[in-house]
Amino acid sequence: MAEIILNVEVRDGAGTGNARATRRAGKVPGVLYGGGKAPVNIAVKANEFRKSLYTGKLLGHLVTLQYGEEKQSVIAKAVQFHPVTDEPVHFDLYRVDEHQLIKIEVPVHFKNHETSVGLKKGGTLEVIRHTVELACPADKIPEELVIDLAGHDIGDVIRISEVKLPEGVKPAMDRDFVIANVKASSAAQSDAGDTTA
Template sequence: MAEIILNVEVRDGVGTGGARQARREGKVPGILYGGDKGPVAISVEERPFRKSLYTGKLLGHLVTLKYGKETQPVIAKDIQFDPVTDRPLHFDLMRVDEHAPVKISIPVHFKNQDECEAFRQGGALEIVRHDVEIMVRADQIPEELVVDLKNHKLGDTIRVSEIKLPEGAHPTITDRDFVIASIKVSSAAMSEAADEAADAAAEEAATEAHAEEVAEEATEESSEG
């Protein structure tokens, strides 16, 4: 993965007025915090920031902040967007030691659903957690946590222990093997099965009624004879 570098500037103005001024200048305002230093108001040129953002490699990943000749490893912890234009409005960067563990939420990705027999049997994936918070070295943060559905069966419960984490990483919840998802019979399949059962029961009842009718006719003919 290519290294992402954010060239930032320190903002003189803070608060709402300073943020608005930065946006008028074609920049995205932000805040740098964490470590043993105080928070610093910063900004970055919007165009390269958007380019880095839409690669999917910025939010929640280790990046290099550059200010002049100084560099600092950071993690983009939060980015706020305009609800109408989707333009980035503000971002938060956290200072980190790239070799030290950090607490971060990672999205869960489910693969090979099309190769899982359970879904051809009417199964549906019920997701309990779309992301999992883990402790992991800053330079080993995974892009996603992968669950392979290929060999799962209908009724299976998928737990966090099934997910392969980077060496030394672990979930922040340590007192239980918590559930990520399960494969259940879908309501549509249940409805279809119920309809099929009802049709089968009706057909069986009709067959039995016809058999009884034939038997009664045979008995009547025997009596008349």
């Protein structure tokens, strides 16, 4: 099962007034949907929700939802924040089976900037996609995709086909899309133009 357990209670009503009353009671309102069942209005104690949210393992991860003795696997799809206080004001959870194939956005990170040939020459890393949508079983969602820049030179294009994905995980799009490229910086290009003139 998942690392995070959200203890929820079912809310009676829906709408803005009910959500405000829930927040005044020290809870964060939310909606549980998906899995071929009707949406259910739920709430979690605000302090428990913040604690789970700030672990960094709530959004986009498999989470256990607990209602009394009943447990269910869910994925937190979205959290809305107050524009001034930055407190969570609403969340959406999606029902899933642990082994169900889902599509989810995963962040992309890069390593070995200092050993990249192109970056050493003064090139810059142009990131085209900061996240990549993957199709994977709900219990095998990768935390991140890490791309090694070692050996990449100016002009190199980094495509999804170069990324080693975990077993059972594949890109949601059926094409070899670009994630990033190493390009010559404008300063390096102007220096090259000066030497040829």
